[in-house]
Amino acid sequence: MQLKHNNVEDVLIVRPMEKRIDASTAGEFKQKMNEWIDSGNRRIVLNLSEVDFIDSSGLGAIISGFKKIGNNGNLVICVVKESVMSLFRLTRMNRVFDIYTSENEALEALSGKA
Numbered sequence: 001m002q003l004k005h006n007n008v009e010d011v012l013i014v015r016p017m018e019k020r021i022d023a024s025t026a027g028e029f030k031q032k033m034n035e036w037i038d039s040g041n042r043r044i045v046l047n048l049s050e051v052d053f054i055d056s057s058g059l060g061a062i063i064s065g066f067k068k069i070g071n072n073g074n075l076v077i078c079v080v081k082e083s084v085m086s087l088f089r090l091t092r093m094n095r096v097f098d099i100y101t102s103e104n105e106a107l108e109a110l111s112g113k114a
Helices: 026-038 056-072 082-090 103-110
Strands: 003-008 011-016 043-047 074-078
Touching: 003 026, 011 026, 011 103, 026 043, 026 056, 043 056, 043 103, 056 074, 074 103
Parallel strands: 011 043, 043 074
Antiparallel strands: 003 011
16 A cells, blocks of 8 residues: 655654555555554544545554554544545544544644644
8 A cells, every 4th residue: 555654743644645445455554554653653644635435444444543542642634535524424433533624724733723
């Protein structure tokens, strides 16, 4: 799975470059997220701008990262396409995750500016 990532101050921005996060890519996605969290990244923005589809395996991988960070940090999501947002609404994950319309909005929220 191709993932772009960069840091803005102490916030890690992760952007999956795949159209789908599903059973075939979720394991690798989860492993990479765990590595970043284990190496000390505690504030993460997950930019889903390229993702058209997430299945239960993909959603589980995102939730796993969220749980791993726990109260020691925050994982927020931004730039979610309507097809993916429908899944978040259906599973009520839109009530669990903070979801922002832009990467800048997500960064501001994690910086305490929003």
